[in-house]
Amino acid sequence: MKIKFLGASQTVTGSCHLITTENHKILLDCGQFQGGKVIEELNDLPFGFDPSEIDYLFLSHSHIDHSGRIPLLTKRGFKGKIFCTKATHDLANIMLRDSGYIHEKEAEWTNRKRLRAGKESIEPLYTFEDAEKAMVYFEPVLYDQTITISDTLKVKFNDAGHILGSSIIELWITEGTVTSKVVFSGDIGMKDKPILRNPSIIKEADYLIMETTYGDRIHQETGSRIDILMDIILKTTQRGGSVVIPSFAVGRTQEIIYELNKFYEYNKEYQSVLDQINVYIDSPLATSATDIFQRNAQVFDEETKNYILNGDNPLDFKNLHFTRSSQESIALNNDPTPKIIISASGMCDAGRIKHHLKHHLWMKESSIVFVGYQANGTLGRRIRDGNKDIKIFGESIHVNAEIYNIEGFSGHADQNGLLEWLGHFSKQPKAIFLVHGEEDSLEGFAEKAKEVLNYECIIVEPDQEYEMNNEENVPTKGKEEKVHFDELNDLNDRIYTIRNEIENILYQTHLAVDGNTSKEQYNEVNNKIIELEKDLINLGIVVGNEKNIS
Ligand SMILES: [Zn+2]
Numbered sequence: 001m002k003i004k005f006l007g008a009s010q011t012v013t014g015s016c017h018l019i020t021t022e023n024h025k026i027l028l029d030c031g032q033f034q035g036g037k038v039i040e041e042l043n044d045l046p047f048g049f050d051p052s053e054i055d056y057l058f059l060s061h062s063h064i065d066h067s068g069r070i071p072l073l074t075k076r077g078f079k080g081k082i083f084c085t086k087a088t089h090d091l092a093n094i095m096l097r098d099s100g101y102i103h104e105k106e107a108e109w110t111n112r113k114r115l116r117a118g119k120e121s122i123e124p125l126y127t128f129e130d131a132e133k134a135m136v137y138f139e140p141v142l143y144d145q146t147i148t149i150s151d152t153l154k155v156k157f158n159d160a161g162h163i164l165g166s167s168i169i170e171l172w173i174t175e176g177t178v179t180s181k182v183v184f185s186g187d188i189g190m191k192d193k194p195i196l197r198n199p200s201i202i203k204e205a206d207y208l209i210m211e212t213t214y215g216d217r218i219h220q221e222t223g224s225r226i227d228i229l230m231d232i233i234l235k236t237t238q239r240g241g242s243v244v245i246p247s248f249a250v251g252r253t254q255e256i257i258y259e260l261n262k263f264y265e266y267n268k269e270y271q272s273v274l275d276q277i278n279v280y281i282d283s284p285l286a287t288s289a290t291d292i293f294q295r296n297a298q299v300f301d302e303e304t305k306n307y308i309l310n311g312d313n314p315l316d317f318k319n320l321h322f323t324r325s326s327q328e329s330i331a332l333n334n335d336p337t338p339k340i341i342i343s344a345s346g347m348c349d350a351g352r353i354k355h356h357l358k359h360h361l362w363m364k365e366s367s368i369v370f371v372g373y374q375a376n377g378t379l380g381r382r383i384r385d386g387n388k389d390i391k392i393f394g395e396s397i398h399v400n401a402e403i404y405n406i407e408g409f410s411g412h413a414d415q416n417g418l419l420e421w422l423g424h425f426s427k428q429p430k431a432i433f434l435v436h437g438e439e440d441s442l443e444g445f446a447e448k449a450k451e452v453l454n455y456e457c458i459i460v461e462p463d464q465e466y467e468m469n470n471e472e473n474v475p476t477k478g479k480e481e482k483v484h485f486d487e488l489n490d491l492n493d494r495i496y497t498i499r500n501e502i503e504n505i506l507y508q509t510h511l512a513v514d515g516n517t518s519k520e521q522y523n524e525v526n527n528k529i530i531e532l533e534k535d536l537i538n539l540g541i542v543v544g545n546e547k548n549i550s
Pocket residue numbers: 061063066162187
């Protein structure tokens with residue numbers, strides 16, 4: 001058996017691992033790379049395998065960095081079966097269509113510029129329709145059932161407590177007379193999170209593939225997160241500002257609704273104040289996802305089930321409004337009344353949140369509250385890291401708003417949570433492959449696992465294939481070259497800086513020299529910058545990957 005790590009290796013996005021056995025080719029996840037243009041160029045490259053040869057895809061959960069290239073996989077010839085839990089299927093059904101729609105819009109935008117520059121148009125990565133077609137390959141299953149896929153392959157999905165439907169996947173793979181057990185952690189949730197059950201405990205594995213998003217971090221006390229958030233909400237609204245919360249449409253948004261509902265329920269003394277503050281969920285995807293949560297109550301934790309039994313809807317309260325149309329969304333920013341706006345995308349790279357940031361970042365009365373992971377290279381990361389001058393839709397915005405980061409809402413276990421989960425294994429697996437983490441997290445966690453559990457971990461290298469060797473109990477590494485994610489990230493940052501500098505010069509020249517410079521002239525220069533960016537990106541792929549990624 002061989003395992004090849006094709007994504008989420010030394011980075012947190014693009015989760016995709018290929019297991020090749022004597023009898024089958026199996027994929028674990030098929031996620032999209034996210035976090036800036038340079039990294040996202042990786043999505044378009046050939047997969048490191050022939051999609052038509054893959055028999056099964058086991059999907060850990062619906063987040064786009066785990067599922068986002070499924071429509072591309074089917075478009076490029078995959079004809080196998082995609083197994084996941086029912087809730088993951090329901091969520092993927094809306095999230096992949098949404099993703100297809102975003103890719104179409106992005107391609108449209110790029111093509112308008114390319115056309116003006118006399119270039120050929122480009123195809124979207126995949127379309128809404130491609131996403132729709134991909135759904136026919138899905139086979140939703142229940143948690144905790146051992147499913148016999150073939151004589152040589154069994155699988156079981158266990159609750160990972162990360163988002164609705166998320167799974168830790170156990171695989172039993174038989175080759176000859178030997179059956180090996182592979183465990184894929186997917187993303188591991190935090191214990192005692194709202195709505196969801198705790199991550200399942202797994203006690204045995206021959207080979208473990210484990211996430212390490214927060215491998216070197218300890219989260220703030222979870223009990224305090226709603227108090228911190230309420231504190232910010234009250235302070236901000238009292239000084240006349242609004243609170244903007246960039247939030248992942250699926251999972252995080254529903255948790256915040258749940259926590260606010262609970263706070264409103266148990267803190268009647270705030271009632272009169274809270275009655276004045278409207279809460280808007282401004283994301284069509286978050287609205288649809290909330291409906292799906294309501295329909296999958298069977299996988300909620302006990303506390304949430306009790307709310308429902310007592311007749312309360314845990315995902316609704318008096319001042320909560322869901323905005324669907326873009327007119328409703330725009331109206332939010334024309335109304336100066338202090339309010340709470342929860343909008344996607346969570347890392348601020350796309351969607352309506354960019355409009356809300358544009359309207360609120362410059363206002364000293366407003367607050368921006370991050371409640372989720374911000375990957376390298378994203379707009380959210382730049383704001384969270386304290387950059388004072390930000391570009392949104394080509395416009396310079398000076399940050400005056402207060403910026404907060406509440407880690408307690410994280411969907412991922414922290415270092416302690418990961419160690420505790422790993423500590424439940426009765427003995428060290430033959431190999432522990434660490435994935436889904438940036439460099440510091442991977443190294444931090446490997447060190448800690450050695451120190452506390454005396455377990456040796458392998459930090460996998462991008463595009464490396466490891467051969468499992470039953471006799472020696474040590475995997476042998478394949479020979480392929482790797483992608484250098486740190487170099488790609490650096491390049492991404494350099495492009496961003498150069499772009500900002502050029503745009504600032506243009507902006508100032510435009511004001512100083514000639515107030516009548518036409519929009520066309522400005523667009524022309526802007527097109528040049530885009531071309532330059534494209535060249536740099538192509539160069540980056542060559543620099544970042546001395547061989548090739550396919
Ligand atoms: Zn996830």
